[in-house]
Amino acid sequence: MTLAAPSEFSPSEKRRARVVVVGAGPAGLTVANILRAASVDCVVLETETREFIEQRPRAGFIEEWAVRALERRGLADRLLAHAQTHSECEFRYAGERHRFPYGELSGNRHFVYPQPLLVTDLVRAYADRAGGDIRFGVRDVELHGIDTDRPSVSYTDPETGERIRIDCDAIAGCDGARGVTRACLAAEEHVTVARHDYGIGWLALLAEAPPSSHCVVFGIHPRGFAAHMARSPQVTRYYLECPPGDDHENWPHERVWSELQARLSVAGAPPLTEGRLIEKRVLDMHNYVVEPMSYGRVYLAGDAAHLAAPIAAKGMNLALHGALLLGDALAAYCAEGDDSGLTGYSASCLPRVWQYQEFSQWLSELLHGTSSGDPFKAGTGGARLNRILNSPAAAGAFAELYIGK
Numbered sequence: 151m152t153l154a155a156p157s158e159f160s161p162s163e164k165r166r167a168r169v170v171v172v173g174a175g176p177a178g179l180t181v182a183n184i185l186r187a188a189s190v191d192c193v194v195l196e197t198e199t200r201e202f203i204e205q206r207p208r209a210g211f212i213e214e215w216a217v218r219a220l221e222r223r224g225l226a227d228r229l230l231a232h233a234q235t236h237s238e239c240e241f242r243y244a245g246e247r248h249r250f251p252y253g254e255l256s257g258n259r260h261f262v263y264p265q266p267l268l269v270t271d272l273v274r275a276y277a278d279r280a281g282g283d284i285r286f287g288v289r290d291v292e293l294h295g296i297d298t299d300r301p302s303v304s305y306t307d308p309e310t311g312e313r314i315r316i317d318c319d320a321i322a323g324c325d326g327a328r329g330v331t332r333a334c335l336a337a338e339e340h341v342t343v344a345r346h347d348y349g350i351g352w353l354a355l356l357a358e359a360p361p362s363s364h365c366v367v368f369g370i371h372p373r374g375f376a377a378h379m380a381r382s383p384q385v386t387r388y389y390l391e392c393p394p395g396d397d398h399e400n401w402p403h404e405r406v407w408s409e410l411q412a413r414l415s416v417a418g419a420p421p422l423t424e425g426r427l428i429e430k431r432v433l434d435m436h437n438y439v440v441e442p443m444s445y446g447r448v449y450l451a452g453d454a455a456h457l458a459a460p461i462a463a464k465g466m467n468l469a470l471h472g473a474l475l476l477g478d479a480l481a482a483y484c485a486e487g488d489d490s491g492l493t494g495y496s497a498s499c500l501p502r503v504w505q506y507q508e509f510s511q512w513l514s515e516l517l518h519g520t521s522s523g524d525p526f527k528a529g530t531g532g533a534r535l536n537r538i539l540n541s542p543a544a545a546g547a548f549a550e551l552y553i554g555k
């Protein structure tokens with residue numbers, strides 16, 4: 151926790167809000183929209199520009215329960231009008247294709263809606279339609295007095311260079327994996343950060359090419375795992391397993407496409423439609439969970455609280471889950487003085503967080519066993535796939551975890 155001397159701020163620069171939301175990703179914007187709808191005075195602080203966050207590509211698959219929760223709050227109109235839905239995926243393994251109809255088994259679907267579109271919708275709803283206070287491009291955000299009943303957040307104004315301090319009742323830490331709020335909590339004695347490193351990298355790619363399959367394709371291959379995921383009729387996300395810490399410069403256009411074609415090719419599947427690569431970055435795959443997710447007057451949501459490597463497309467869904475609970479809890483506290491939701495916030499979130507973490511790890515072992523170079527991991531990975539393809543009970547359990555509920 152950083153404590154600033156009072157003299158750093160002139161009285162005229164001080165502000166007050168009931169809640170300061172740090173970070174305008176899916177988590178922060180969901181919290182802010184819920185607060186605004188409950189007429190709770192809040193301020194959102196974001197280090198990037200509006201243009202940047204409305205274009206930053208990342209997730210694309212939203213689970214049906216999350217879509218319905220956004221719909222109930224009037225935040226899913228454009229999503230419902232434009233998103234495609236997916237209800238099956240395909241495993242390509244040992245030269246064969248295996249279709250997996252998780253929608254039939256679970257009754258739920260994924261909505262394919264790129265994260266920048268969701269962020270755009272949430273900013274519009276909060277700032278343009280509801281007139282919410284959001285400050286872009288802020289610098290050097292610091293939290294103060296988080297274990298007192300007078301916390302505050304300070305930042306440098308990007309235009310004037312002045313320090314501004316906002317006094318508040320609570321801080322929603324929604325600033326993602328590289329923000330300041332998690333670091334603040336992690337410094338506290340009774341907060342733990344549990345971390346798991348997969349020891350693998352994924353080259354995350356966005357191609358200006360239409361999807362080559364109507365569903366997500368998982369390619370389990372001795373050369374390394376590969377995946378295909380639709381984003382829009384013009385853009386497709388691909389992943390290629392690579393060494394952790396690899397340099398994306400090692401992956402020129404020709405190498406990317408020849409590896410994707412090799413790792414995703416099976417009898418009966420047409421070759422992939424190739425296109426210009428518009429994003430190429432290496433992710434060192436890891437997960438973490440901050441426990442508890444709150445300390446004093448700071449409540450973490452989304453990647454600030456827990457990171458799930460994009461193996462099972464869980465991160466944004468978990469971010470929405472926590473943000474929905476936190477928004478409601480903060481609204482009840484600010485509007486009615488009821489602090490039960492805030493007191494129980496971390497305990498309400500963590501069961502789903504750990505379920506999704508466990509599932510991501512389980513699925514990772516299935517997807518990466520064949521390429522691990524370890525015949526034992528290859529054997530057990532193959533056994534997992536055979537079980538979900540051949541046992542109705544195992545298939546049902548997998549479907550439920552894959553789509554969430």
Ligand code: FAD
Nearest residue numbers: 173175176177197209210325326452453463464465466467
């Ligand atoms: P973020 O989206 O990271 O938002 C945090 C915000 O805080 C950002 O706008 C950031 O600029 C801002 N910020 C940072 N520091 C500060 C600061 N100090 N002060 C103020 N603001 C700050 N998830 C899925 O569910 N499905 C998928 O298909 C999927 N695919 C993915 C693919 C890739 C390649 C990646 C990288 C991730 C994927 N994810 C997926 C994960 C998903 O993108 C994240 O879990 C999600 O963005 C988390 O939302 P958030 O609001 O918690 O954090």
